[in-house]
Structures are given as C-alpha cells and as structure tokens.
Amino acid sequence: MEDIFVGIDLGGTNIQGASGTPHGNIIQRGKIPTRAALGAETVIDDIAQLIFDLAQGREIKAVGMGVPGLLDLEKGVCVFSGNLNWRDIPVVSLLSAKVGAPVFMDNDVRVAALGELAQGKARDCQDFIYLTVGTGIGSGIFIAGELLRGSHGVAGEVGHMVLDPQGPACTCGSRGCLEALASATAIAREGRAAAASSPESLLNQLATNPQDIDAALVFQAAGQGDATATQVVDTAMNWLGVGIASLVNIFNPRLVVIGGGVALTREKLLAPVRNQVGKYGMQVQKETVEIVTSALADSAGVEGGLELCRRQSQIYSNNK
Amino acid sequence: MEDIFVGIDLGGTNIQGASGTPHGNIIQRGKIPTRAALGAETVIDDIAQLIFDLAQGREIKAVGMGVPGLLDLEKGVCVFSGNLNWRDIPVVSLLSAKVGAPVFMDNDVRVAALGELAQGKARDCQDFIYLTVGTGIGSGIFIAGELLRGSHGVAGEVGHMVLDPQGPACTCGSRGCLEALASATAIAREGRAAAASSPESLLNQLATNPQDIDAALVFQAAGQGDATATQVVDTAMNWLGVGIASLVNIFNPRLVVIGGGVALTREKLLAPVRNQVGKYGMQVQKETVEIVTSALADSAGVEGGLELCRRQSQIYSNNK
Numbered sequence: 001m002e003d004i005f006v007g008i009d010l011g012g013t014n015i016q017g018a019s020g021t022p023h024g025n026i027i028q029r030g031k032i033p034t035r036a037a038l039g040a041e042t043v044i045d046d047i048a049q050l051i052f053d054l055a056q057g058r059e060i061k062a063v064g065m066g067v068p069g070l071l072d073l074e075k076g077v078c079v080f081s082g083n084l085n086w087r088d089i090p091v092v093s094l095l096s097a098k099v100g101a102p103v104f105m106d107n108d109v110r111v112a113a114l115g116e117l118a119q120g121k122a123r124d125c126q127d128f129i130y131l132t133v134g135t136g137i138g139s140g141i142f143i144a145g146e147l148l149r150g151s152h153g154v155a156g157e158v159g160h161m162v163l164d165p166q167g168p169a170c171t172c173g174s175r176g177c178l179e180a181l182a183s184a185t186a187i188a189r190e191g192r193a194a195a196a197s198s199p200e201s202l203l204n205q206l207a208t209n210p211q212d213i214d215a216a217l218v219f220q221a222a223g224q225g226d227a228t229a230t231q232v233v234d235t236a237m238n239w240l241g242v243g244i245a246s247l248v249n250i251f252n253p254r255l256v257v258i259g260g261g262v263a264l265t266r267e268k269l270l271a272p273v274r275n276q277v278g279k280y281g282m283q284v285q286k287e288t289v290e291i292v293t294s295a296l297a298d299s300a301g302v303e304g305g306l307e308l309c310r311r312q313s314q315i316y317s318n319n320k
Numbered sequence: 321m322e323d324i325f326v327g328i329d330l331g332g333t334n335i336q337g338a339s340g341t342p343h344g345n346i347i348q349r350g351k352i353p354t355r356a357a358l359g360a361e362t363v364i365d366d367i368a369q370l371i372f373d374l375a376q377g378r379e380i381k382a383v384g385m386g387v388p389g390l391l392d393l394e395k396g397v398c399v400f401s402g403n404l405n406w407r408d409i410p411v412v413s414l415l416s417a418k419v420g421a422p423v424f425m426d427n428d429v430r431v432a433a434l435g436e437l438a439q440g441k442a443r444d445c446q447d448f449i450y451l452t453v454g455t456g457i458g459s460g461i462f463i464a465g466e467l468l469r470g471s472h473g474v475a476g477e478v479g480h481m482v483l484d485p486q487g488p489a490c491t492c493g494s495r496g497c498l499e500a501l502a503s504a505t506a507i508a509r510e511g512r513a514a515a516a517s518s519p520e521s522l523l524n525q526l527a528t529n530p531q532d533i534d535a536a537l538v539f540q541a542a543g544q545g546d547a548t549a550t551q552v553v554d555t556a557m558n559w560l561g562v563g564i565a566s567l568v569n570i571f572n573p574r575l576v577v578i579g580g581g582v583a584l585t586r587e588k589l590l591a592p593v594r595n596q597v598g599k600y601g602m603q604v605q606k607e608t609v610e611i612v613t614s615a616l617a618d619s620a621g622v623e624g625g626l627e628l629c630r631r632q633s634q635i636y637s638n639n640k
Contacts, residue, residue, distance in 0.1 A: 127471040148571070150605075151446070151573060151608060151609075152604055152608045154604045155571050157569045160566075160602055161566040162600045165600070172602055174601075242485050245482055246481040246482050246566075249477045250475065250477060252472055252477075254471040280480075280482045280485070284472055285477070
C-alpha cells in the first residue's frame with residue numbers, strides 16, 4: 001500500500017482531517033470535536049487518534065497541520081492560542097512522537113491559504129491574498145509564490161489594520177481595527193445594539209433572547225429584508241471593502257480570495273466589497289485584481305495541511 | 321582608469337546624480353534643474369550631459385536611475401509621470417543610446433529604498449519599509465531581501481491606504497488616503513484652513529499671503545510654539561502613525577525608515593509616530609520594529625541608482 005499524508009485543521013470547535021496520497025487524491029475525511037477544556041494533552045491524543053483512523057493502517061509519511069495561534073515554527077511550539085487556551089505547547093514533538101512521523105505545523109490561516117493555492121481558486125496564482133472573515137479576520141499573503149512571514153513570523157495581521165482610530169475596541173487591545181468593524185463578532189455586536197434600539201425590527205423579533213443574536217441571525221434577518229439587519233451587514237461589508245481596497249493598493253495582487261464563515265454569504269459580501277474597491281482602489285490595482293469567495297468552504301485548512309506535507313517532504317528529501 | 325557607474329535621481333524639480341566605482345566609492349556628485357516644461361527630450365539630453373560631466377572621461381559601465389511615475393519596466397518606458405508631465409516616454413532606449421551604456425530604471429521611491437539598503441540605516445536589513453513623506457507618500461518594501469513589486473509592478477502604494485473613508489479628497493480620486501492626511505500637501509492645506517480660521521495665530525502672521533502657506537511654514541510656526549500650527553502638525557503626524565501601525569501589523573518589518581521632506585523634522589515626526597505604533601501596533605510587531613528617520617537626506621535616490629547598477633550588472637554578467 002502507498003504511503004500517505006494526513007492534513008489536519010485544528011480549530012477551537014472542531015478538528016478536521018483528511019488522508020491523501022502524495023499526488024493529491026483524498027482517501028478519507030474526518031471530523032471530531034476539539035475537547036480544549038480537557039487540556040492540550042487530550043487534544044493532541046485526539047488528533048493522533050484521528051490521524052490513525054484516517055490512515056486506515058497505511059504508513060504515515062507526514063502530517064501537515066494548521067494551528068490557530070501564535071507559533072514558534074523553529075521550535076515547533078504553540079506559544080499562545082486563545083481559542084485552545086494553550087500556552088507554550090510543544091505540539092510538533094508531542095504529536096510526532098505519538099504518530100511516528102514528521103509533523104509540519106503552521107498558522108491555521110496560512111495553511112488554509114496554501115489549500116487555496118493547491119486546490120482552490122488561487123491555483124497557479126503567484127500573487128494573491130487569502131482572507132478569512134469569521135470570528136476574527138486573518139490572512140495568508142502570497143507574493144511571487146512565497147508566503148509573507150515577516151521578520152518575526154507574525155506578518156499578515158490584516159485584521160488589525162486600523163480603519164477607524166476612534167472606532168470600537170478590538171480584542172487586540174487597540175481600536176477600530178478591520179476585525180472590530182467587519183468580523184462575525186463585529187456583526188453580532190452591532191446586531192445586538194441595533195435590535196435593542198429597534199425593538200420593532202425583524203432581527204429583534206427573530207431573536208429568542210436579544211443577547212444571543214449572532215452574525216448568522218443578522219444575515220438571516222437581512223436576507224428576509226429587515227432594514228435594521230441590512231444596515232448592520234452593509235456597514236460591516238463596506239468596512240471590509242475599505243480594508244481590502246487598501247490591501248489591493250499596497251500589494252497589487254492578482255487575486256483576493258475571501259473564506260471563513262462570513263464568505264458563505266457570497267453576493268452579500270462580494271457586491272459591497274467590489275464596490276468599495278472600485279471607489280478606493282487605484283487604477284492599475286483595481287483593474288487587475290479579481291475578488292472572489294472561496295469555493296473550498298471549510299476544507300481549505302485540511303487541503304492546506306496536505307499541501308504542507310507535499311512541500312515540506314520535498315524540501316526534506318532534497319536536503320537528504 | 322576604472323569603469324564607473326552613475327546613479328541618477330530624476331525629480332520634478334531637480335536631477336541629482338553621482339558617479340562611483342563598482343565597489344561603492346563616490347567620485348563626483350552633481351545637481352541640475354529639471355527643465356520639464358521644455359519636454360522629455362530636453363530633460364533626457366540634460367540627464368545625458370550630467371552623466372558625461374560626472375563620468376569625467378571614464379568609461380560608463382551602467383546608469384541606474386529612479387523615475388517618479390508609473391513605469392513599464394519590461395519595456396523601459398515611463399507610462400505616466402504627473403511631476404514631469406510625461407506620457408509613454410521610452411526613457412531607457414533614449415538615454416542608453418545617448419550615453420552608450422545600459423540604463424537600469426525603477427520607480428524613484430523604490431530606488432531610494434535601495435539606497436537605504438545599500439548606504440543608509442537599512443544596511444544589512446532584510447525586512448524593512450522605506451517611506452517617503454513629502455508632496456506625496458510612497459514606499460519601497462523589502463521582504464526577505466526582495467523588493468515587493470506586485471502582480472503588475474505597482475505594489476507599495478501605502479500613501480493610498482484608506483484611513484478615513486469620509487476624509488479629504490486625494491489626488492488619486494479617492495478620499496481619506498494616508499497621503500491626503502499626512503503628506504506635506506495635506507499639512508499645507510490644513511495649515512491654510514487653520515490660518516484662515518485663526519487670523520490671530522503666528523502661522524497666519526508669518527504668512528505674507530495666507531494662500532502661500534506651505535508645510536515648511538507650518539512646521540516653522542509649530543517650532544515657534546504656535547498652537548494653531550502645532551495642532552495641524554500633530555494631527556498629520558498622528559495619521560502617519562496610524563498608517564505606519566497598520567503597515568507594521570501587516571508586514572512585521574524589522575525596521576521602518578522614513579525619508580522625504582517631512583522626515584527632516586525628525587522628532588516632530590518620530591515622537592507621534594512611535595506613540596501611535598505603541599497604541600495601534602500588535603504586541604510582537606511593535607516590540608520587534610525600529611522606527612527611524614533616514615540619515616541620507618536627499619541622496620537616497622542617487623545612492624540607490626548606484627546600487628541598482630551594481631545589482632543589475634551582476635545579474636547581467638551572470639546571465640552572459
């Protein structure tokens with residue numbers, strides 16, 4: 001039997017995985033809940049078990065994994081992850097000892113960007129920005145085929161571009177970041193405020209408890225024509241468009257791929273974003289960029305994990 | 321006699337140049353006015369004459385030149401330059417025919433960034449952002465030692481990051497760009513408005529004609545303690561700081577070097593910029609970046625032109 005790669009997308013809620021041949025055929029996919037509350041060892045045990053299940057007795061050649069948090073790639077350590085409640089977890093050594101194969105790790109959004117490059121709309125594209133718009137806003141930026149990493153590995157924090165210096169507080173401690181204006185979290189926050197001040201709105205009526213309004217409910221009410229919810233969505237998507245216009249002016253990419261939960265609303269997002277790029281983008285930049293939503297839904301991370309295996313195994317065998 | 325390189329910095333007002341040995345010793349420097357009103361041919365004749373003067377009879381091995389405008393580097397054409405009033409000028413072929421040597425051209429700000437890398441504060445730095453803050457705001461961004469160019473060669477337009485979507489109109493046709501808020505042009509515009517509404521201010525009294533207030537006068541009045549002018553300077557420099565904070569979050573550079581006319585005010589600029597980066601920058605990014613003003617004054621472009629010769633000649637001889 002052929003050796004296999006396993007791609008893992010470690011999220012705060014679920015762990016997704018897939019086994020595949022080195023040439024790209026998927027063998028099996030799987031998904032388990034992330035039992036973060038039980039501690040890092042349990043989570044890593046669960047990942048190892050998922051990997052063995054996906055391998056179906058085949059030899060595991062390598063594991064490629066996206067991890068949500070601040071990573072020290074040289075040491076293979078997750079320095080900090082708010083989603084997982086991790087601090088200084090030596091993920092790579094723990095997991096590779098358990099599965100008996102090399103483990104390649106990178107930031108979850110970067111791994112998803114790699115998935116877009118390997119299997120998504122960015123295939124064969126050398127200059128693109130992959131954005132995830134969900135609870136937060138993150139990016140993986142490819143320049144001339146290379147991932148932008150920065151001097152200390154933390155480049156790509158486009159969610160923390162400042163768009164409104166007096167704007168709402170952001171989780172990062174700053175104010176008016178793109179993430180504080182256009183993420184699902186921002187949409188939920190503004191939805192709750194709008195419902196409170198417009199009790200007659202459909203948004204407020206749809207909510208069993210106004211404090212439980214989330215982004216999905218705001219999009220649902222907007223989809224049903226509620227003016228209050230529509231205003232909230234439009235405001236957020238206009239901010240997203242302003243942020244993307246700035247990125248397009250700075251990076252002159254050929255393509256912007258938007259993934260993450262909010263991107264599933266497709267035209268609700270694309271129309272205002274394209275409109276803002278038309279308004280705030282520079283001539284050459286806006287004429288030469290294509291802006292699309294991801295077609296990989298939530299599998300970009302797993303595809304990226306497999307691609308990470310392919311790329312790193314190549315480097316590994318070239319250096320032997 | 322040794323062959324020489326000539327570096328040229330073509331500006332809207334002056335043309336600066338220097339001849340140097342391939343190993344970096346400057347032989348002679350020179351400066352002539354840019355006679356843009358007489359047309360492109362005259363300007364190129366003037367550049368050729370300056371090059372011959374700087375060569376002092378030595379063999380010219382190559383010319384490296386920064387040109388302010390939109391360039392087609394493959395064809396060696398200046399597609400458009402507002403400063404020079406040029407459209408589709410085949411600069412490289414015209415000039416190399418006149419001087420009998422290869423001419424290497426790039427955008428003026430990128431060439432100045434190269435000068436910072438070769439001879440300025442960015443020496444030996446692989447990840448840095450060089451910003452010019454003058455009439456406009458431009459940048460040259462080095463990532464892992466490579467210049468960011470973008471898919472169509474127009475990356476680095478950080479002056480057209482949108483910081484205030486409802487803000488003042490920008491020359492690019494958009495609104496609230498960094499350049500419209502923090503350039504010398506913006507400082508002059510706000511200075512005129514502030515002087516008009518505060519006729520008792522020192523700024524207004526220093527101006528022979530309030531309509532002639534420029535950035536230099538605003539800085540002068542601020543330096544003499546005028547509250548009106550100080551407010552204008554602080555507002556602009558705070559915006560500059562917000563823009564730089566976003567760039568630091570996105571690129572995670574080791575160094576930001578600020579050049580251009582406004583950077584000559586040093587602490588007036590650095591203090592608010594560093595303060596804003598402290599406020600709006602992310603933890604790792606702000607702890608690992610150094611923000612300085614250029615020490616090359618207005619010679620970064622010429623130094624960069626010489627460095628362009630060195631780099632391109634190497635590529636040229638390697639491909640032979």
